[in-house]
Amino acid sequence: MKQVMKLAAASTVALGLAVSPATAAGELFLYNWTDYIDNTITDKFTKDTGIKVTLDTYDSNETLLAKLKSGATGYDLAVPSQNFVDIMIKEGMLIEVDVKSMPNYKHVADAFKKPSWDPEQKYSSPYQMGTTSYAVKKGSGAGQCASLKEFFEPNAAAKGKVGVFKTPEEVVNLAHIYLGQNFCTEKTDDLKAVQSLLQGQKSSVKVFSSEGTMDRLGDGVTLVSNAWNGDAMKRRLKDDTIQYCFPKEGVVGWFDSLVIPKGAKNVENAKTFMNWLMAPENMALLSNFANYANAIVGSDKYMTKDMASSPEVQVPSVPVKFGKSCGPKYTKAIDKIWTKLLQ
Amino acid sequence: MTDAARTTPDIALPDAKVAGKASGQKRKGFEVGSFPGLKTWTWVFFIYLYAPIVVLVVYSFNANNRAQKWTGFSTSWYAKAFSNDDIQSATINTLIVASAATVLATAMALLAALALARGGRFKGSTASLGLISLPLIVPEIATAVATLSFFVVIGIQFGLLTLIIAHTVFCIPFAFLPIRARLEGMDDTLEQAAMDLYASRWKAFRYVTFPLLLPGIVAGAMLSFIISVDDFIISLMVAGAGSTTLPLYIYGMIRVGISPEVNVISTVMLLISLVFITAYWLLTRGDDHTVH
Amino acid sequence: MAVGAEQTRRTWWLLSPALLTVGFFMVLPMVILLVFSFMEADPYGGVDPGFTVEAYVQLLFERDFDDTLAYTGIYLGIIWRSIALALVATVGSLILGFPVAYYIARQNTRTQNLLLFLVTLPFWTNLLIRTYAWILILSTDGVIEQPLKAIGFLDGTLDMMYSNGAIAIGLIYTYLPLMVLPIYASMEKLDFRLIxxxxxxxxxxxxxxREVIVPLSTPGIVAGCILVFVPSLGAFVAPDLLGGGRKLMLGSLIHLQFASSRNWPFGAAIAMCLLAIVMIALMLQARSSARRRAMEVA
Incomplete structure (x- = not known):
């Protein structure tokens, strides 16, 4: 009985500790992709500004949107891709911040100063950019990075050894590229072709997941896998057994931005983070961790040798097509294809 | 785990006397009706039950950073996990939610158990019992999305408060069952006698019923606490910014892959569960009455 | 005991906090979920006003890309898979658990108590953690494959992860104690003189x-089967982590609709189906125990 009392006392103490005041300069709740930032960056931010960062993670743009829509508000910053920034602006989910007026905005490369999804830069500041494609396990006979065929219609060696992302957006866009279709196509024939392509691929699929994909590939659980370039590079640097592919048909490009969702409690701290990250040395730190390119002029000075010579970052002469936000009809059709696929 | 426990109003409690002690006779040496291999099979069963747990604990001492390959003994992952800020804040969140939910659920369960055990039979007693046990019957995923929808409709911001509310609800039956079991095992003549002497209902409760009932209350509270600490699916749906609990943090790590840090947190959580459940078991062992 | 009006009032006062909490935060949410299942889906998450039975139509029919309705077996397929996997888990636990329950029932009280405690102990540890432990065991180069490779017994991989088998193992492991306990409970009452x-x-x-032990422990078997079957049906963690997301079960399908697919009404409709199946299972159990009681009386 006494021990029980002690236990009770211990939890009361824990409770007391928990409600003690947070750090003076305040906090920042960051909602980010898995493995897209680490504490070398957040610790430096805390050191520079005194603001403490708390991180939660998600695995796809779809999950982010669903979570924010379902009332999981209170996040001060999120990191959607360009097409989802567009959706969130249209749905009135973001707080206006006027990124243009921030001191470090001057470092943003001219080419990225009028992005089509947020031309006035009222809501979003640059985070990282990269491509979506697939990667192969070297020497497995599963592919030579020649064509998206290796991913969508895998050969005998890769049968049952394909890894595919868990949510449809990027997979379907890759399929559109492979089939030579336009993004957001609402044509019945196009959608049917996508559906039968993915259905055919499924018999070779080992796992649908967007996280830990490159470790699975490196360990040989999969031999062909959906991949983001930075993720693939991270694993390649470890043991050089995988190759990120730029197939001849092209790859999907994306540009991730920082945005402040409505309901954010620490808007000023979020703005501080946006501005802080646009400084070349900080953005370089992020690129060195995540292994993606960025839109900040002068950040390359601070980047590692690996980044400067990365074959994953330098896109060879294949088309890069950026995903757009599509209409509800298309969205519904894709959802149907996906649910049918996972049934 | 709770989605299983939830459907077991009367059997899942780690209460060894589930069936009552109908027959205390010793059956040692009873050979009729024995089957060959029965003992071996039971061994296999317990190995199946405990092997994963042993693996988990052993691998938390693995030196390798890819947890499933054993490369040597090390406690470095413990040091790393304990100094991890995110794990610390997840632990604090877990403790806040579990403590609050336990206090609330146990208080409400105590009142309800007193009412149902001492109120005699009345119209609606069966229905009340059914309502209180409802969280045990409904599959957890359904509770999770229903709770999510409800919070969206009333427009509350997700965070620790929503977690505490949701946890309190499903903790109520877990706190209720041991308290009621204890109450039913108690003779109420003492209480009646006390009431005759003191005349005050409150005093009779305070000085007679409550001390006798305390083991049941503590048992119920501990059960609630452990159920809340372990909850995953409902938390997944109604957690918001800065209210990540330990299971949610673990889920975030497992999705990425295997890491010894997960083994460390898991081992620590296992230990906590074991301590609580063993304490619970010892507390209720004297109770001759069961949770029916 | 005669129950006075005053006492009844006091009883209700004492009951009200618990009843109101469960009613307000559990029953009302269920009603809201039911209402949601008849509303229109907002393509970006949440619901739009307007009454429609679309979500239920969607269960059986699909609107083709050009909006014509056609019968589809997708969701029935998922429901069927969930039922099948839940049945496999149930039968698996029965085979594994029945002899153990029998063995325990034949021990002396002290040993019985200890063994029962050992059966329930893992059950009270975190579901995620227990499932994660199986990832360690089943994965490529995991606890099973490594030693096999070391002694040259295995070349390549057994490929145990991400399969229906892995899901079933996870489900059986999770819910096994729920099978053993009720069977034990019914055997404990069994009169061994009969045997x-x-x-x-x-x-x-x-x-x-066949003719004595099984019939006499039937109530326990039925209860155990229900207790394993119902939560297996709505499982989310095992298919998600051990199944590799390739095979949806009801639980994962519901979660998907409220997460990345953002079709809340449909998710709500499936949740209602799940509840219906659970209710049917519980009613069957109630009926069988009522019949038994009637037989005992007779």
Whole structure:
């Protein structure tokens, strides 16, 4: 009985500790992709500004949107891709911040100063950019990075050894590229072709997941896998057994931005983070961790040798097509294809 | 785990006397009706039950950073996990939610158990019992999305408060069952006698019923606490910014892959569960009455 | 005991906090979920006003890309898979758990208590953690494959992860105690003199097993099966982590609709189906125990 009392006392103490005041300069709740930032960056931010960062993670743009829509508000910053920034602006989910007026905005490369999804830069500041494609396990006979065929219609060696992302957006866009279709196509024939392509691929699929994909590939659980370039590079640097592919048909490009969702409690701290990250040395730190390119002029000075010579970052002469936000009809059709696929 | 426990109003409690002690006779040496291999099979069963747990604990001492390959003994992952800020804040969140939910659920369960055990039979007693046990019957995923929808409709911001509310609800039956079991095992003549002497209902409760009932209350509270600490699916749906609990943090790590840090947190959580459940078991062992 | 009006009032006062909490935060949410299942889906998450049975239509029919309705077996397929996997888990736990329950019931009280405690202990540890442990065991180069490779028994991989088998193992592991306990409970009450008498009469062990032990422990078997079947049906963690997301089950399908697919009404409709199946299972159990009681009375 006494021990029980002690236990009770211990939890009361824990409770007391928990409600003690947070750090003076305040906090920042960051909602980010898995493995897209680490504490070398957040610790430096805390050191520079005194603001403490708390991180939660998600695995796809779809999950982010669903979570924010379902009332999981209170996040001060999120990191959607360009097409989802567009959706969130249209749905009135973001707080206006006027990124243009921030001191470090001057470092943003001219080419990225009028992005089509947020031309006035009222809501979003640059985070990282990269491509979506697939990667192969070297020497497995599963592919030579020649064509998206290796991913969508895998050969005998890769049968049952394909890894595919868990949510449809990027997979379907890759399929559109492979089939030579336009993004957001609402044509019945196009959608049917996508559906039968993915259905055919499924018999070779080992796992649908967007996280830990490159470790699975490196360990040989999969031999062909959906991949983001930075993720693939991270694993390649470890043991050089995988190759990120730029197939001849092209790859999907994306540009991730920082945005402040409505309901954010620490808007000023979020703005501080946006501005802080646009400084070349900080953005370089992020690129060195995540292994993606960025839109900040002068950040390359601070980047590692690996980044400067990365074959994953330098896109060879294949088309890069950026995903757009599509209409509800298309969205519904894709959802149907996906649910049918996972049934 | 709770989605299983939830459907077991009367059997899942780690209460060894589930069936009552109908027959205390010793059956040692009873050979009729024995089957060959029965003992071996039971061994296999317990190995199946405990092997994963042993693996988990052993691998938390693995030196390798890819947890499933054993490369040597090390406690470095413990040091790393304990100094991890995110794990610390997840632990604090877990403790806040579990403590609050336990206090609330146990208080409400105590009142309800007193009412149902001492109120005699009345119209609606069966229905009340059914309502209180409802969280045990409904599959957890359904509770999770229903709770999510409800919070969206009333427009509350997700965070620790929503977690505490949701946890309190499903903790109520877990706190209720041991308290009621204890109450039913108690003779109420003492209480009646006390009431005759003191005349005050409150005093009779305070000085007679409550001390006798305390083991049941503590048992119920501990059960609630452990159920809340372990909850995953409902938390997944109604957690918001800065209210990540330990299971949610673990889920975030497992999705990425295997890491010894997960083994460390898991081992620590296992230990906590074991301590609580063993304490619970010892507390209720004297109770001759069961949770029916 | 005569129940006075004053006492009844006090009883209700004491009951009200618990009843109101469960009613307000559990029953009302269920009603809201039911309402949601008849509303229109907002393509970006949440619901739009307007009454429609679209979500239920969607269960059986699909609107083709050009909006024509056609019968589809997708969701029935998922429901069927969930039922099948839940059945496999149920039968698996029964086979694994029945002899153990019998073994425990034949021990002396002290040993019984200890063994029962050991059966329930893992059950009270975190579901995620227990499932994660199986990832360690089943994965490529995991606890099973490594030693096999070391002694040269295995070349390549067994490929155990991300399969229906892995899901079933995870489900059985998770819910096994729920099978053992009720069977034990019914056997504990079993009069072992009956077995003795039967052995004297029939002599054959297996005949005793078939004609005495099994019929007498039927109530426990039924209860155990329900207790394993119901939560397996709505499982989310095992298919998600051990199944590799390739095979949806009801639980994962519901979660998907409220997460990345953002079709809340449909998710709500499936949740209602899940609840219906659970209710049917519980009613079947209630009926069978009522019949038993009637037989006992007779």
């Amino acid at each position: 003795e008498a039967a052995s004297d009469l029939y002599a054959g062990r297996y005949r005793v097993f």
